[in-house]
Amino acid sequence: MNGIDSLLKMLLQSSGDELRIAADQAPKMTQRGRPLRLSIPETSAETVRHLCQPMLSDDREAQLARNEPVRFVHRLASGESFTATLSMGAKGLQAAFILLAGKSEPVAPPETSSSASPSTLASQVSAPPTSTITPILASVPFPPAAPTVPTDSTSFGTPSHPALHALLNKARARRASDVHLANGETPVFRIDGALVQGSAEHLDVEALFQDQLGESVRSSLRAGHSIDSAFALEQGRFRLNLFRAAGGLAAAIRILPTSAPALADLNLPIPLHDLAALPHGLVIVCGPTGSGKSATLAALAQEAIRKRGGNLITLEDPIEYAFSAGPGSLVRQRQIGREVANFPTGLRDALREDPDILLIGEMRDPETIALAITAAETGHLVLTSLHSRSASSAIDRIIDSLPHERERQARVLLADTLKAVIAQRLIPQLRGEGRLPAVEVLRGTTNVAALIRDGKNSQLPSAIQSGRKEGMLPLEACLAQMVRTGHISREQAMANASDALALEGYLHGAK
Numbered sequence: 001m002n003g004i005d006s007l008l009k010m011l012l013q014s015s016g017d018e019l020r021i022a023a024d025q026a027p028k029m030t031q032r033g034r035p036l037r038l039s040i041p042e043t044s045a046e047t048v049r050h051l052c053q054p055m056l057s058d059d060r061e062a063q064l065a066r067n068e069p070v071r072f073v074h075r076l077a078s079g080e081s082f083t084a085t086l087s088m089g090a091k092g093l094q095a096a097f098i099l100l101a102g103k104s105e106p107v108a109p110p111e112t113s114s115s116a117s118p119s120t121l122a123s124q125v126s127a128p129p130t131s132t133i134t135p136i137l138a139s140v141p142f143p144p145a146a147p148t149v150p151t152d153s154t155s156f157g158t159p160s161h162p163a164l165h166a167l168l169n170k171a172r173a174r175r176a177s178d179v180h181l182a183n184g185e186t187p188v189f190r191i192d193g194a195l196v197q198g199s200a201e202h203l204d205v206e207a208l209f210q211d212q213l214g215e216s217v218r219s220s221l222r223a224g225h226s227i228d229s230a231f232a233l234e235q236g237r238f239r240l241n242l243f244r245a246a247g248g249l250a251a252a253i254r255i256l257p258t259s260a261p262a263l264a265d266l267n268l269p270i271p272l273h274d275l276a277a278l279p280h281g282l283v284i285v286c287g288p289t290g291s292g293k294s295a296t297l298a299a300l301a302q303e304a305i306r307k308r309g310g311n312l313i314t315l316e317d318p319i320e321y322a323f324s325a326g327p328g329s330l331v332r333q334r335q336i337g338r339e340v341a342n343f344p345t346g347l348r349d350a351l352r353e354d355p356d357i358l359l360i361g362e363m364r365d366p367e368t369i370a371l372a373i374t375a376a377e378t379g380h381l382v383l384t385s386l387h388s389r390s391a392s393s394a395i396d397r398i399i400d401s402l403p404h405e406r407e408r409q410a411r412v413l414l415a416d417t418l419k420a421v422i423a424q425r426l427i428p429q430l431r432g433e434g435r436l437p438a439v440e441v442l443r444g445t446t447n448v449a450a451l452i453r454d455g456k457n458s459q460l461p462s463a464i465q466s467g468r469k470e471g472m473l474p475l476e477a478c479l480a481q482m483v484r485t486g487h488i489s490r491e492q493a494m495a496n497a498s499d500a501l502a503l504e505g506y507l508h509g510a511k
């Protein structure tokens with residue numbers, strides 16, 4: 001039995017679930033985050049490397065030389081499995097082992113086996129341990145997904161009714177973001193976040209979409225399903241959700257820009273251009289519906305292929321922005337329900353399609369979340385969105401969505417892959433037209449990674465507040481600045497703040 005296996009056996013005998021070793025420190029063993037009281041001598045840098053040497057193939061050595069962490073599953077002869085992470089610290093090689101739930105089939109034990117005390121670990125020589133590289137979180141037992149209802153977007157076609165075209169022309173002229181239609185009611189526009197009556201005419205929604213209401217579409221609507229589609233007219237591009245309400249047929253139409261916006265045009269209060277240049281990692285944009293998440297994601301993706309080139313693969317529901325591929329770049333856009341059945345399937349496909357950048361329209365389910373983290377961990381830049389009001393609650397939602405028995409593993413992987421969380425909302429300007437983004441920015445610094453890894457999410461707001469030099473921005477500081485510059489009112493700031501007391505402190509210059 002080699003030295004690492006001896007330590008892991010000692011961990012299991014003490015009912016622990018995590019082992020960490022680093023130079024000039026005693027090996028740390030914990031049980032659900034609580035340290036185990038064991039008397040183990042410090043390990044030198046040479047001892048740590050000796051203990052890990054049987055696991056270090058040439059590929060893993062090369063990865064460590066590039067200062068990239070190495071992850072794999074290490075299995076004991078008795079069948080217990082651990083997620084292993086090797087990385088380079090300030091004093092040399094360091095390693096972490098986290099127990100996985102369940103027990104694998106035991107492997108054949110080595111011909112000779114002897115227990116080892118901590119004092120003799122450095123002198124042990126052994127055969128390479130049995131370890132394999134497996135997709136991270138691939139074995140997570142996800143709850144069954146809700147059945148996918150195929151949309152009729154391919155057969156729905158492009159609406160051609162002149163009255164609908166005229167209505168969409170009016171909506172664009174009034175800078176509306178959405179149009180709401182219902183049988184027998186007047187149209188309603190959403191302008192700068194507020195609902196505004198469109199005209200006095202009462203609509204026959206079935207007549208507006210009569211050419212699209214084939215038997216398959218009607219059957220889906222009668223069964224209680226909605227129809228998602230996207231279409232292009234001379235007036236531009238649109239996203240449609242057609243559904244039955246109490247009064248009859250209804251529709252919500254989102255007016256889409258013709259191309260991805262530039263980051264500079266979003267009026268963001270803090271620079272985010274560096275995120276587009278990241279070689280790999282996870283960048284999350286979160287916020288409530290209608291907060292501009294899609295625009296920010298699209299701008300980051302467009303900036304990424306402009307700055308670094310590469311192959312951008314998008315998974316969207318539906319496709320909202322058209323990206324322009326320049327020299328040295330490719331764009332492959334896939335719509336859920338049309339080119340691919342669902343997000344998990346599309347993401348698995350994408351990982352075999354030589355991507356450099358992945359844009360995932362939304363992380364909706366545990367499987368998509370786990371696959372997105374895996375994609376970021378395996379060397380891709382993953383840009384995605386999540387419905388969450390704040391950066392810290394986005395972390396909570398990701399961890400809570402995964403099975404409890406994988407929480408430790410998920411925290412370690414998320415801590416290592418997360419580069420930034422941008423939580424945003426759009427607020428109507430106090431004077432003039434349009435809305436401005438108020439944002440909170442969390443960066444994946446060493447301190448933030450440690451808090452996520454140790455389950456101290458409640459301390460993330462404080463880390464954002466103290467991380468201004470690292471490019472972080474508290475939402476309340478952003479709102480206070482918008483009040484001081486006269487862009488929004490104090491009442492608007494209070495309505496959008498997560499922490500009213502913190503906002504008061506920023507408004508009065510106490511922070």
